[in-house]
Amino acid sequence: KAGVTQTPRYLIKTRGQQVTLSCSPISGHRSVSWYQQTPGQGLQFLFEYFSETQRNKGNFPGRFSGRQFSNSRSEMNVSTLELGDSALYLCASSFETYGYTFGSGTRLTVV
Amino acid sequence: GENVEQHPSTLSVQEGDSAVIKCTYSDSASNYFPWYKQELGKGPQLIIDIRSNVGEKKDQRIAVTLNKTAKHFSLHITETQPEDSAVYFCAATPQGAGNKLTFGGGTRVLVKP
Numbered sequence: 001k002a003g004v005t006q007t008p009r010y011l012i013k014t015r016g017q018q019v020t021l022s023c024s025p026i027s028g029h030r031s032v033s034w035y036q037q038t039p040g041q042g043l044q045f046l047f048e049y050f051s052e053t054q055r056n057k058g059n060f061p062g063r064f065s066g067r068q069f070s071n072s073r074s075e076m077n078v079s080t081l082e083l084g085d086s087a088l089y090l091c092a093s094s095f096e097t098y099g100y101t102f103g104s105g106t107r108l109t110v111v
Numbered sequence: 112g113e114n115v116e117q118h119p120s121t122l123s124v125q126e127g128d129s130a131v132i133k134c135t136y137s138d139s140a141s142n143y144f145p146w147y148k149q150e151l152g153k154g155p156q157l158i159i160d161i162r163s164n165v166g167e168k169k170d171q172r173i174a175v176t177l178n179k180t181a182k183h184f185s186l187h188i189t190e191t192q193p194e195d196s197a198v199y200f201c202a203a204t205p206q207g208a209g210n211k212l213t214f215g216g217g218t219r220v221l222v223k224p
Contacts, residue, residue: 004154033210043155043200043214056211090154097209098143102154 002026004103006091012109018079021106025072025093031055032074033100034066037088046089049074081110113138115203117215125223130188132218134201137182141203144177144184145212149198158199159186191222 005024013019025032033056034046045058049068066076072093078085086109092100114137124130136144142163147155161168161175161184168175172191177184188195198219202212 031210033212035212042216043202043212045211045213048210050209055209058211092154092210094210098145098160100145100157100210100212102147102156104152104154 004091004093004101006089006103006106008106009104010107010109012111013081014111015081015083017081018077019081019108020075020077021089021091021108023074023076023091023093023103025074025091026101029093029095029101030072031094031096032068032072033092034074034076035090035092035102036060037090037105038086043090046076078108083110086110113141113203113205113213115201115213115215117201117218119218120216121219121221123221123223124191126191126193128191130186130191130195130220130222132186132199132201132220133183134185134203134215135181135183136203136213138203138205139179139182140205140207142206143204144175145202146173146175146186147200147202147214149200149217155200188220191220193222193224196220196222 031050033048048056052068063079068074088105090105092102117134145160149155174187198217201215
């Protein structure tokens with residue numbers, strides 16, 4: 001079966017711009033979560049959506065937002081980009097709770 | 112909130128030897144402990160997980176042990192092979208926190224042929 005698909009794979013943006021990342025979960029999975037991975041901070045939880053509702057939120061500023069559509073596809077948005085937002089953004093999905101499958105991520109570089 | 116510490120940060124073993132990675136967590140309410148393997152250019156892949164009502168779980172060459180009293184859990188890889196070389200992450204999540212995982216800092220494992 002198809003895995004978690006994230007688009008685009010690579011992105012270069014300028015400081016101050018905004019960016020939208022997309023995630024298509026495994027078919028039938030209702031939970032979609034987003035993580036930021038950096039060499040310095042490791043893997044950090046951004047937020048989780050379950051059946052279109054945000055179920056959990058991490059400790060990131062309001063510039064980071066997300067949403068989930070009725071087909072479980074999810075997007076995350078980062079506004080007013082800062083250099084420190086450069087990271088690998090990972091999406092993960094599961095049917096209920098536990099047993100995440102991660103996508104390969106979107107590598108965002110802010111210049 | 113939960114805090115997970117992972118040791119060692121790097122581990123070099125000879126092919127065929129065993130590798131052990133240890134993690135400690137702070138929140139006694141945590142009840143789910145997965146382990147992920149991340150290869151270069153890929154997302155983390157779930158390799159094994161354990162719930163708090165179980166002390167040990169095995170899957171072929173991989174095993175995980177959990178000590179809830181001491182709040183630590185470990186990953187054991189036996190008969191290591193070069194393809195086991197990767198970064199391994201432990202994680203924990205408290206009951207009721209949905210899929211909000213707190214990850215350890217990672218262990219880079221190198222298996223030398």
